[in-house]
Amino acid sequence: MIRSNQVNDPLLLFSWECPSQFQQICKEYSIPKNENSILNFPNAIYSNLIKAPIVQDNYDFILNLLKDKRSANQKITLILKKPFITSISTSKPSTISLNDPKKEEEEEKDLTDLIVIEQNSIGKLDIMFQASLLDPKIDMQKYQYTWTVIHFTSEDQYINGKNEINLRVKISDLLNGVNKIDFKITNPKSKKEYLKSYDYEKNLPPYGGNCQVSPVTGFSLTTEFTFKFENWISKSLPLLYKIKYQNNNKILVDISDGGVSENKFTSNTLPVAEKFILEIVDTQGISSQISCNVKVKTNTNLPEIQSFLEQYFDASKKLMMMDIYQTNKNSNEMDPAMLNNAIDMVDNLFNDDLTQEMFLQKYESIVSTIITISNQNLDNDKINKIYKILKLIVKNVDPILGDSSKVDLLYKILDNLNKKAGNFLLRKII
Numbered sequence: 001m002i003r004s005n006q007v008n009d010p011l012l013l014f015s016w017e018c019p020s021q022f023q024q025i026c027k028e029y030s031i032p033k034n035e036n037s038i039l040n041f042p043n044a045i046y047s048n049l050i051k052a053p054i055v056q057d058n059y060d061f062i063l064n065l066l067k068d069k070r071s072a073n074q075k076i077t078l079i080l081k082k083p084f085i086t087s088i089s090t091s092k093p094s095t096i097s098l099n100d101p102k103k104e105e106e107e108e109k110d111l112t113d114l115i116v117i118e119q120n121s122i123g124k125l126d127i128m129f130q131a132s133l134l135d136p137k138i139d140m141q142k143y144q145y146t147w148t149v150i151h152f153t154s155e156d157q158y159i160n161g162k163n164e165i166n167l168r169v170k171i172s173d174l175l176n177g178v179n180k181i182d183f184k185i186t187n188p189k190s191k192k193e194y195l196k197s198y199d200y201e202k203n204l205p206p207y208g209g210n211c212q213v214s215p216v217t218g219f220s221l222t223t224e225f226t227f228k229f230e231n232w233i234s235k236s237l238p239l240l241y242k243i244k245y246q247n248n249n250k251i252l253v254d255i256s257d258g259g260v261s262e263n264k265f266t267s268n269t270l271p272v273a274e275k276f277i278l279e280i281v282d283t284q285g286i287s288s289q290i291s292c293n294v295k296v297k298t299n300t301n302l303p304e305i306q307s308f309l310e311q312y313f314d315a316s317k318k319l320m321m322m323d324i325y326q327t328n329k330n331s332n333e334m335d336p337a338m339l340n341n342a343i344d345m346v347d348n349l350f351n352d353d354l355t356q357e358m359f360l361q362k363y364e365s366i367v368s369t370i371i372t373i374s375n376q377n378l379d380n381d382k383i384n385k386i387y388k389i390l391k392l393i394v395k396n397v398d399p400i401l402g403d404s405s406k407v408d409l410l411y412k413i414l415d416n417l418n419k420k421a422g423n424f425l426l427r428k429i430i
Contacts, residue, residue, distance in 0.1 A: 236282035374416035
């Protein structure tokens with residue numbers, strides 16, 4: 001199995017070009033499809049195509065990426081090496097008999113060429129390096145593991161420690177360019193050590209581009225604004241563009257519904273604001289931000305909030321539109337009907353099979369709404385509903401636990417509720 005490291009994007013299409021020995025097997029992967037991000041062919045299919053390597057055989061595969069009118073490709077080399085067998089006993093050369101169980105027990109397979117290290121991003125802040133062995137018959141639990149990131153100066157930089165089978169670190173702790181990572185497997189019985197080095201290249205954040213808005217002034221929920229993003233440079237294409245604004249809770253909320261891959265975004269559902277932020281994210285999860293100059297003025301001709309929200313069916317969309325509506329009122333105060341509506345919308349969001357990926361994408365909008373709700377006059381029934389919602393949030397926040405700014409938002413909700421309900425609620429949640 002050969003896996004692409006690209007983020008999960010339904011509009012991103014994958015296809016593969018394979019060496020001659022694999023042409024027939026790869027035929028179905030030559031057509032660009034989203035599900036082709038993983039090139040998978042079992043050993044039973046390809047084993048008869050490959051000779052037993054004398055020392056090493058290299059096979060070059062090309063991964064092609066297509067999105068809209070943009071494309072990119074990457075070469076991935078599959079290396080097959082002849083496995084080595086070493087003998088634990090070094091007192092004298094031994095002749096190994098296939099029928100001698102004692103001799104077989106003395107043998108120890110050299111794991112060096114069997115070690116595989118893969119990387120997986122965890123949210124936008126952390127990255128996991130996962131180790132495995134190509135031979136599934138080997139019990140990895142009987143070994144000891146040590147990770148070393150060469151430039152690290154503190155043990156705290158190893159989030160889950162140095163001695164787990166997987167290594168988790170902050171992307172911000174890695175250097176721009178190539179990061180050398182050493183991985184050591186130790187057999188506690190024989191004291192034999194096997195070393196593997198892994199080079200992780202961290203690219204620079206996207207740079208060199210701009211954000212232009214037309215028109216430069218207009219009215220919220222009426223004027224159609226077009227944001228254009230041009231000349232952005234990155235080694236990890238394609239890029240994702242997100243338009244955000246800072247709401248009354250001082251939270252940056254994404255109004256582009258997770259971002260767009262095109263170089264423009266057009267919408268009339270903008271809040272009242274004089275500053276918008278463009279966030280540019282590459283496929284490694286590395287991002288940069290710049291301001292977009294535009295002034296969105298108050299719309300004084302809006303209908304009542306209930307009738308306004310009726311035109312939207314998606315719960316998360318309703319939450320964002322309620323926030324945008326409130327910017328036109330320049331207030332976070334909610335009447336009783338609106339308060340009940342807001343609580344029900346957040347509750348329904350979690351009841352609609354909300355995936356962790358969707359939750360993380362809409363995190364700021366969801367939490368901002370709950371902060372606004374927690375600032376209102378609440379009875380015990382409403383407090384209990386928010387408590388249940390917080391329990392659901394806690395189940396999904398693991399990827400962002402390293403981001404103190406996001407975790408602090410949850411503490412802000414707890415502080416608000418604690419003032420209203422007393423210390424028992426805080427003890428109950430903890």
